[in-house]
Amino acid sequence: MDIRVQEAPFDLGLETTCFADRQTDMGAVVTFTGITRDLPGGMDKMVIEHYPGMTEKALQGIAEQAMERWDLGDLLIIHRYGDLAPNDRIMMVATASRHRKDAFDAAEFLMDYLKSRAPFWKKEFGPDGTEWVAAKPEDEDALNRW
Amino acid sequence: MDVLYFAWVRERIGIPKERIETSAKTVADLVAELCAREERYAAAFADLSALRVAVDQELTDFDANIENAREVAFFPPMTGG
Numbered sequence: 031m032d033i034r035v036q037e038a039p040f041d042l043g044l045e046t047t048c049f050a051d052r053q054t055d056m057g058a059v060v061t062f063t064g065i066t067r068d069l070p071g072g073m074d075k076m077v078i079e080h081y082p083g084m085t086e087k088a089l090q091g092i093a094e095q096a097m098e099r100w101d102l103g104d105l106l107i108i109h110r111y112g113d114l115a116p117n118d119r120i121m122m123v124a125t126a127s128r129h130r131k132d133a134f135d136a137a138e139f140l141m142d143y144l145k146s147r148a149p150f151w152k153k154e155f156g157p158d159g160t161e162w163v164a165a166k167p168e169d170e171d172a173l174n175r176w
Numbered sequence: 177m178d179v180l181y182f183a184w185v186r187e188r189i190g191i192p193k194e195r196i197e198t199s200a201k202t203v204a205d206l207v208a209e210l211c212a213r214e215e216r217y218a219a220a221f222a223d224l225s226a227l228r229v230a231v232d233q234e235l236t237d238f239d240a241n242i243e244n245a246r247e248v249a250f251f252p253p254m255t256g257g
Contacts, residue, residue, distance in 0.1 A: 151255055
């Protein structure tokens with residue numbers, strides 16, 4: 031298990047390759063990447079705030095649950111905080127399992143929990159001012175399926 | 177105990193963290209105490225359904241006991257991922 035909370039950008043290709051390379055007995059690797067949208071008239075900048083200490087604990091807890099529930103060999107979570115530009119990579123998860131279903135399901139589980147149980151908050155800076163991104167009721171509902 | 181505020185709660189109250197001497201038994205008691213202090217707290221805590229709370233870095237609810245807590249944090253629903 032590899033969990034990183036960092037301000038610095040990460041190299042999606044390199045992380046994916048390194049993660050896949052270190053799986054010797056796993057037949058499936060699934061990755062998900064969250065990216066800031068670059069829309070016409072959209073935001074110029076996003077700032078992600080987090081709760082140092084609780085963030086790491088929450089991610090660790092979510093990761094341990096995933097390892098228990100699915101037949102996973104390994105998982106990776108990288109989540110950034112601080113200033114992000116449009117089209118930046120915000121975060122990624124990777125899961126490795128012997129067969130693909132566990133890797134897909136665990137990656138979805140991780141994303142659903144990361145959305146509403148990891149203490150991150152996004153603020154967008156756009157042409158019309160600043161705005162905290164509001165949580166969506168469906169993000170909370172998504173937890174019920176697990 | 178340390179009381180922490182994040183995102184728009186931090187902005188509305190105007191500080192990220194403060195040390196508070198309190199005899200509050202629950203999170204709700206602490207909120208009532210803060211609201212009675214100054215208008216900016218009352219404004220931030222006006223709608224508790226829009227807020228989440230963590231006690232010692234564990235997500236909990238407003239009925240939670242805080243008599244032995246070291247750290248209480250208030251924030252809006254999280255938007256990770």
